[in-house]
Amino acid sequence: MDRNYHVFSDGRIERKDDTLRVVTDDGEKKHIPIEHAEAVFLHGQIDYNTRLIGFLNDHGVAAHVFGWNDRYSGSLMPERGQTSGRTLVEQVRAYDDPDHRRDLAASFVAGSIHNMRANVTYYNGRGHDLSRVITDLDNASERISSGMRVEELLGVEATARRAYYQTFDAVLPEAFALEGREYNPPPNPVNSLISFGNALVYANCVSAIRATALDPAVSYLHEPGERRYSLSLDLADLFKPLLADRVLFRLVNRKQITTDDFRQEVGACLLTEDGRTTYTRAFEETLEETVEHPNLKRKVSYQYLLRLEAYKLKKHLVAGEPYEPFKKWW
Amino acid sequence: MSGECNDQQDPVNRLLATARGDAVANPFRVTGVMMQYYYVCQRELWFASRNLEIDRENSAIVRGTRVDDSSYGDRGEENLRLGMISLDLLEDGRVVEVKPSSALTEPARMQLSYYLWYLDRVAGVERDGVLAHPTERRREDVELTPERAKKVEDAIRKIHEIVSDESPPEPEEKPFCDSCAYHDLCWC
Ligand code: SF4
Numbered sequence: 001m002d003r004n005y006h007v008f009s010d011g012r013i014e015r016k017d018d019t020l021r022v023v024t025d026d027g028e029k030k031h032i033p034i035e036h037a038e039a040v041f042l043h044g045q046i047d048y049n050t051r052l053i054g055f056l057n058d059h060g061v062a063a064h065v066f067g068w069n070d071r072y073s074g075s076l077m078p079e080r081g082q083t084s085g086r087t088l089v090e091q092v093r094a095y096d097d098p099d100h101r102r103d104l105a106a107s108f109v110a111g112s113i114h115n116m117r118a119n120v121t122y123y124n125g126r127g128h129d130l131s132r133v134i135t136d137l138d139n140a141s142e143r144i145s146s147g148m149r150v151e152e153l154l155g156v157e158a159t160a161r162r163a164y165y166q167t168f169d170a171v172l173p174e175a176f177a178l179e180g181r182e183y184n185p186p187p188n189p190v191n192s193l194i195s196f197g198n199a200l201v202y203a204n205c206v207s208a209i210r211a212t213a214l215d216p217a218v219s220y221l222h223e224p225g226e227r228r229y230s231l232s233l234d235l236a237d238l239f240k241p242l243l244a245d246r247v248l249f250r251l252v253n254r255k256q257i258t259t260d261d262f263r264q265e266v267g268a269c270l271l272t273e274d275g276r277t278t279y280t281r282a283f284e285e286t287l288e289e290t291v292e293h294p295n296l297k298r299k300v301s302y303q304y305l306l307r308l309e310a311y312k313l314k315k316h317l318v319a320g321e322p323y324e325p326f327k328k329w330w
Numbered sequence: 331m332s333g334e335c336n337d338q339q340d341p342v343n344r345l346l347a348t349a350r351g352d353a354v355a356n357p358f359r360v361t362g363v364m365m366q367y368y369y370v371c372q373r374e375l376w377f378a379s380r381n382l383e384i385d386r387e388n389s390a391i392v393r394g395t396r397v398d399d400s401s402y403g404d405r406g407e408e409n410l411r412l413g414m415i416s417l418d419l420l421e422d423g424r425v426v427e428v429k430p431s432s433a434l435t436e437p438a439r440m441q442l443s444y445y446l447w448y449l450d451r452v453a454g455v456e457r458d459g460v461l462a463h464p465t466e467r468r469r470e471d472v473e474l475t476p477e478r479a480k481k482v483e484d485a486i487r488k489i490h491e492i493v494s495d496e497s498p499p500e501p502e503e504k505p506f507c508d509s510c511a512y513h514d515l516c517w518c
Contacts (some may be wrong), residue, residue: 084381086380086381293518295517295518296513296514296517296518297517308514308518311514311515311518312518314382314515315382315515315518318380318382319376319377319380319382319497319498320496320497321497321498
């Protein structure tokens, strides 16, 4: 699987002969081998030109852009693999059929709750009593039924997530108290980490969807148009506990990230450049972790699990075979 | 009148009408690769008919059935495109098809038979075929006998049935699944 490259500094990204080159404002030059790039993540203030866009396009490499607050602000998406009329028709048809849409939305919620639960059970018994959270998650799971409207399903998901966030306060040190999830802007370090991690999961799902010719704007659990790539939100929910939350727990508990890695700015708590680098490195390492896949009978990376999820959805939509959401099986 | 209507419903006739450029309400095409897939894996045939291409992780894998016949490329051989088929001709005009491995002889033989059938029925040209294996240096002559022609036509009808289906045939694990482009899509 190809790698993600992150650019944190301000400067310029350009095509230089047959490679990508980053020239930072302080004159430092770095090369990115484009053959091995899945996507470039631009976190700083970066200039680029149309020649770069053509070059990224030719190599099927996406560029994900992050703005102030570490918020995802958009992607330059390569053309390749993005057009298949039939796939789009089937995707929209499933959205338009209320039962079909509900079934898919219910699958995403069931998968998300399962994966949250996997994190909770890991910490339960490791010095924490989280049996209440587990019960709450199980109750939420049981409420999912086939006749549920999408708004109700979103409600179930929200309830489950609220219960799940109690795990954060139980597991993390005092300085990383969550005090409720707040997004915009994140008021404290843990909210800031959750937001940043979720944005990385989201952007990686955009890349995964790109490989399938599914349209990232047509979604089932989230309302299309809610954000530009709402299908990415559907998939990202499944993987946040496995990727973003695990990285957060690990880094904070091992004190690799401390309150020194944050700065307060206009009412927002933001990661410093060091903090972002530390988080991103751990996140990328996690994407490269592998697990034995029971059906493929080989090891696959976590990053490839995102890709497989997009394949599964595409197969379901185009071939009519059942869709089983990703549920951590190990 | 009714006979003509029936004719148009038979996939074989529809294919022939399409190939001849007649006005057909719903044209039907079978490529050589589709004929080959029909014998290799019917699920693969269905996926290919839907353009369900995927970029699987190990993209370096090249399927045995798609072994390039470049070992014959410098022998004055000619490539001929004719409607829905594209075939390789030897200097003496015989149609040559490369057999990638002994396990996949029948798919290659049927692909070749389909070319001969197509040449005969569409272009009115009778040709013989050669099934060749570049590494074994062995060749097998293939002729369009009436039995073979019937086998081709039966296969065309079955192919039509498969690709018209809403869903693909169930996956079945085969020895070449590992190197199939659809592997991850099938088994994920
Ligand atoms: S992986 Fe196996 S079953 Fe699936 S399409 Fe390929 S050959 Fe057929």
